[in-house]
Amino acid sequence: MYERIKGFRDFYPEEMRARRAVTDELEDVARRYGFREIGTPALERTQLYVDKSGEEITDELYNFTDQGGRDVAMTPELTPTVARMVVARQQALPKPIKWFSTRPFWRYEQVQQGRFREFYQTNVDIFGSSEPEADAEVLAYCADALTGLGLDGEDFEFRVSHRDILGGLLEAFDSEVEVREAIRAVDKREKIETGEYYGLLTDAGLARSQAEQFDALLSTDDLSELVEFAGTDRVEAAVENLENVLDAAADFGARDYCTISLETARGLDYYTGVVFECFDSAGDVSRSVFGGGRYDDLIEGFGGQPTPAVGFAVGHETLSLLLDRADARAEGALGTDYYVLTVGDTRPVAARIARDLRERGNMVETDVSGRSFGAQMNYADSVGAETVVIVGERDLESGEITVKDMHSGEQTTAPVESFPDSDRPTYDDLA
Numbered sequence: 001m002y003e004r005i006k007g008f009r010d011f012y013p014e015e016m017r018a019r020r021a022v023t024d025e026l027e028d029v030a031r032r033y034g035f036r037e038i039g040t041p042a043l044e045r046t047q048l049y050v051d052k053s054g055e056e057i058t059d060e061l062y063n064f065t066d067q068g069g070r071d072v073a074m075t076p077e078l079t080p081t082v083a084r085m086v087v088a089r090q091q092a093l094p095k096p097i098k099w100f101s102t103r104p105f106w107r108y109e110q111v112q113q114g115r116f117r118e119f120y121q122t123n124v125d126i127f128g129s130s131e132p133e134a135d136a137e138v139l140a141y142c143a144d145a146l147t148g149l150g151l152d153g154e155d156f157e158f159r160v161s162h163r164d165i166l167g168g169l170l171e172a173f174d175s176e177v178e179v180r181e182a183i184r185a186v187d188k189r190e191k192i193e194t195g196e197y198y199g200l201l202t203d204a205g206l207a208r209s210q211a212e213q214f215d216a217l218l219s220t221d222d223l224s225e226l227v228e229f230a231g232t233d234r235v236e237a238a239v240e241n242l243e244n245v246l247d248a249a250a251d252f253g254a255r256d257y258c259t260i261s262l263e264t265a266r267g268l269d270y271y272t273g274v275v276f277e278c279f280d281s282a283g284d285v286s287r288s289v290f291g292g293g294r295y296d297d298l299i300e301g302f303g304g305q306p307t308p309a310v311g312f313a314v315g316h317e318t319l320s321l322l323l324d325r326a327d328a329r330a331e332g333a334l335g336t337d338y339y340v341l342t343v344g345d346t347r348p349v350a351a352r353i354a355r356d357l358r359e360r361g362n363m364v365e366t367d368v369s370g371r372s373f374g375a376q377m378n379y380a381d382s383v384g385a386e387t388v389v390i391v392g393e394r395d396l397e398s399g400e401i402t403v404k405d406m407h408s409g410e411q412t413t414a415p416v417e418s419f420p421d422s423d424r425p426t427y428d429d430l431a
Contacts, residue, residue, distance in 0.1 A: 007108075007117025019120075022149060022316060022323070023102050026122045026264075029145040030100040035124055038099045040081045046073040048080045052270075056270030062106045062117075065247035074106040076311065078123045079270075079298065086127055087304035112319040114285075125311030129300065132241065133276045135310050136248035137224065142278065142290075142312065143254040150328035153281075156289065158254075160246065160276045161262035163293070165226060166265060167218055170206075177205035180269055186218070187265040191287075218262040238273075243322040245274050264291075272296045274310075274341065275408060285321045288316035337362040337387065339380035343373055344393035349416060353389055353401070356420055381423075389419075 006406060011019060027037070033199075036173075046063045063073035078101065080257055086097060093167060102122040113115060124141060126134045139158060164187060170177045170211030187202035197404045201211035217226060232234075242260070249255045257278075266275040279285070292312020299307035340356050342350045351365055357364045365383060367376050380388050390402040398411045 005117075009116060009118070015043075019320075020318065022319065025145045025148045026145050026314065027100065027102060029141060029148055030122075030124055032144075033098070033141050035098045035100040035141075038082070038101050040075070040078060040083070040085070040103065042074055042104075043072045044075055044081055044084075046071045049073060049076065052080050060107050060109055062108055063394070076105055076107045078103075078121065079295075080302070082125060083121070083298055083304070086299055086307065087302050089158075090277050090299070090304050090307070092374050096134065097127040099127075100124045113302065114287075114315075114321050116317060120261070120316040122316070123311065123313045123315045125309060127307050130296065132244040132248045133252075134308075135245040136254065138292060138310055138312055139245075139249045139276065140239070140252035140254040143257050143316075145314075146278075149323060149328055151322070152166060153256060155281055155326040155328070156257065156278055156322065158258045158276045158278055159264040160242070160258050161260070161264040161266075162238045162242045162261050162272065162274050163271050164234055164273060165242065166218075167264060168230050168232055168235035168238060169226060171234060172235070173206060173210050173214070175205050175207065175210060178369075179204075182206065182214075183265050185392040186263060189263050189265075203262070213228070220262075221260075223260070232274035242274060261360070266291055266293055269296045270298050270301070276312075276315075280322050280325060282325065284325045285318070289318050289322050290416045292369060335352060335384040335386065336365050336380070338364045338386075338389055339376070339383070339385035339387070340366040340389045340391060341376045341380065341407070342367050342391050345384045346393055346396060349396060349401075350389075350391040352414075353391065353419065357389075360420065391416075 049057050059071040066072050080218045104118055104120050106118050147431045166183050167179050169331055170179050170182050182201055182204040189197055202208055249258055264277050272293030277288035277291035279288055291378045294310040296308040340350050340354045354366045356362050385406055389405040395401055399416055401416045401419055402411055402413055404411045
C-alpha cells in the first residue's frame with residue numbers, strides 16, 4: 001500500500017467539482033475584464049530564483065540536476081516566469097499586457113493549515129500602466145471574483161497600503177534605518193508580540209521611542225498627518241497616489257471593500273507602490289487570504305525595459321478556508337443528466353441516443369461493464385442520474401424506448417427514431 005507524499009493531495013470527483021467551480025469563477029471574471037490566459041512551464045532554471053531571492057531560496061525548492069546536466073527547479077511562484085516572458089517579447093506585445101493563469105506550484109516548506117507543498121494559484125497581472133486605474137482594476141477584479149463565489153462585504157475586506165508611505169516615514173527619522181528590514185517587521189506586526197515587533201524595529205535602526213512613534217503613525221486615520229510629519233515629496237506623492245487609487249476603486253465598485261491599513265506591508269522586497277491583502281472580516285481565518293500590489297521595477301530587474309506592473313495571486317487552498325467559513329463553497333455532489341441503460345443487444349441504438357444527448361450539452365453515461373438491468377439502475381441512482389433512458393430489445397421491436405424520471409419514478413415511452421428530437425429541452429433548460 002503506497003502512501004501519499006506529505007504536502008501533496010488527492011482530489012476525488014466530489015472535491016474536484018467544488019474546486020473546478022472556484023477556478024471557473026476566478027477565470028471567467030478575469031476574461032470579462034479582458035485578461036488573456038497564458039500557460040507556463042513546470043520547470044525553470046534554478047538560477048532564475050537564486051537571482052531574484054538569493055542562494056537561501058534553494059532550501060525551499062524542489063530542485064535537481066536533470067539528465068542534460070541543467071540545475072532546474074519546479075516552479076515555486078509565477079513572478080519570475082511571467083517576467084521572463086514579458087522581457088522575451090516586450091517590444092511586440094501591445095500595452096497594457098493583461099494576463100492570467102491558474103496552475104500548480106511547489107515549495108518545500110512546513111505543511112500547515114491551508115499551506116501545502118503542492119498548491120494552486122490564480123495569478124492576475126497588468127504590465128505597462130502606471131495609472132491608478134490599473135491598481136483599481138485589480139482590486140475591482142478581486143471584489144467581483146469573491147462576490148461571484150457567493151461572498152459579500154461581511155465576509156472579506158481589502159487592507160490597502162503604500163510601500164512609499166512606509167519607506168518615506170522611516171527615512172524621515174533621524175536615524176540610519178534599514179528600510180527593508182523595518183518594512184519586513186511591519187509585515188510581521190500581526191503575527192508576533194509587541195515587544196518582539198519593537199525589537200525588530202530597533203534592530204533595523206530605530207530607537208525604541210522612534211519605533212513607538214512610527215507604530216503610532218501607522219494607526220492614524222488622517223493621511224495628511226503623515227505628509228506633515230515626513231515633510232517630503234516622497235510621502236506626499238505616495239499619499240496622493242493611494243487616494244487616487246481608492247477614488248478609482250470607488251468608480252469601479254470596489255471602494256466599499258477597501259480599508260486603509262498602513263500596517264499592511266507585504267514582505268516581498270519587489271513591491272514599490274500600492275499593496276493590499278484580503279482578510280476574512282470575521283477573523284476566523286487568521287492570516288491573509290491573498291495579496292498583491294504594484295511592482296514597477298521587476299521587469300527591468302529581469303533585463304527588460306522599465307515597465308510598470310501591478311497584480312496579485314490567490315492561493316486556492318487559503319481561499320477555500322474563507323469559502324468554508326462563509327459557507328460559500330459550491331456543493332460537491334455529482335450529478336448525471338441522463339443514464340442510457342441497455343437491455344440485450346441494443347448497443348448501436350443506445351450509443352446513437354447517448355451521442356445525440358451529448359451533442360445537446362447533456363452529461364450522459366451508459367453501461368461499459370456488461371451489467372444487468374438492476375445493476376445499471378443501481379449505478380444510475382448512485383451517480384445522481386436525473387433521467388434513465390431504457391433501450392431494451394422488446395421496446396425496440398415496437399419502435400420505442402422507455403424514459404424514467406428518477407425523482408418522481410414516472411415512466412413514459414417515446415418513439416426511438418425521434419428521441420431525442422430537436423425540440424426536446426436539455427436538462428439545463430429544465431433546471
